[in-house]
Amino acid sequence: MNSAPPIIHLKDIHFSYPGGKAVLNHLDFKFYRGDRTGLIAPNGSGKTTLFHLIMGLVKPSSGKIELFGKPVSTARDFEDVRRRIGLLFQDPDDQLFSPTVMEDVAFGPLNLGKSKSEAQTIAHRTLAYLGLEGFEDRITYKLSGGEKRLVSLATVLAMEPEVLLLDEPLNGLDVDTRAKIEEIIFNLDLSYIIISHDIDFLLSTTAQIYTIKNGKILFDDKLQIHAHRHAHPHGQYPHEHE
Numbered sequence: 001m002n003s004a005p006p007i008i009h010l011k012d013i014h015f016s017y018p019g020g021k022a023v024l025n026h027l028d029f030k031f032y033r034g035d036r037t038g039l040i041a042p043n044g045s046g047k048t049t050l051f052h053l054i055m056g057l058v059k060p061s062s063g064k065i066e067l068f069g070k071p072v073s074t075a076r077d078f079e080d081v082r083r084r085i086g087l088l089f090q091d092p093d094d095q096l097f098s099p100t101v102m103e104d105v106a107f108g109p110l111n112l113g114k115s116k117s118e119a120q121t122i123a124h125r126t127l128a129y130l131g132l133e134g135f136e137d138r139i140t141y142k143l144s145g146g147e148k149r150l151v152s153l154a155t156v157l158a159m160e161p162e163v164l165l166l167d168e169p170l171n172g173l174d175v176d177t178r179a180k181i182e183e184i185i186f187n188l189d190l191s192y193i194i195i196s197h198d199i200d201f202l203l204s205t206t207a208q209i210y211t212i213k214n215g216k217i218l219f220d221d222k223l224q225i226h227a228h229r230h231a232h233p234h235g236q237y238p239h240e241h242e
């Protein structure tokens, strides 16, 4: 068992958008350093909302969030957290805002206090790692959907976060690029949560898979082909047996 505290701990979270019904309801979730977790659940079930709560982009109506062992609630608390947790947005247009690819990818490292040349070196290296050599001067808004997704991933990786939250990272990618990104993700020495509708992708990149039902996160036994080899490391969480 892991005796360190969870690095993401959501306690009895309730969330609804203004005027809407509850999206997340009495949700509890613990995520530990080194965890590789998949999240698969129907459209509109609250997956993206969950990531936005962890990043402080939306606020829970009630409940508590602890990140890296500390309660977080103010904008300042979340500013610190955003240096350590990288979010790949579901829609790359939410991620990319600079005129050129280089400016977008170097933005994070610059923001973390790196010099301009250090930031550019990191950006070049990250782009090359993702097979995007030569994209530095491309105009961001003119990229194809798949290229935007890859550049978005580059902006997140360039920040060298401790934890990655990847919201449908393979969306819009062709078969070869999907295979490449799947391998890159698998080889990352990071803790991560991946939202995807592709169960095979999750089975190959994550060690446990959760779902969201009625606003709560559930450990889904049906999705764990290795469930018994892993001996239910998260068995203390609510999970379903039919």
Ligand SMILES: Nc1ncnc2c1ncn2[C@@H]1O[C@H](COP(=O)(O)OP(=O)(O)OP(=O)(O)O)[C@@H](O)[C@H]1O
Residues within 6 Å of the ligand: 017, 018, 020, 023, 041, 042, 043, 044, 045, 046, 047, 048, 049, 050, 090
């Ligand atoms: N800004 C918003 N204002 C009002 N309602 C919203 C907003 N964003 C999302 N919702 C609603 O909240 C619910 C959860 O949305 P969310 O985007 O978290 O779902 P999701 O599980 O990520 O879905 P998908 O698989 O389609 O990406 C949906 O019913 C959605 O319509």
Ligand SMILES: [Mg+2]
Residues within 6 Å of the ligand: 047, 048, 049, 090, 167
């Ligand atoms: Mg979503």
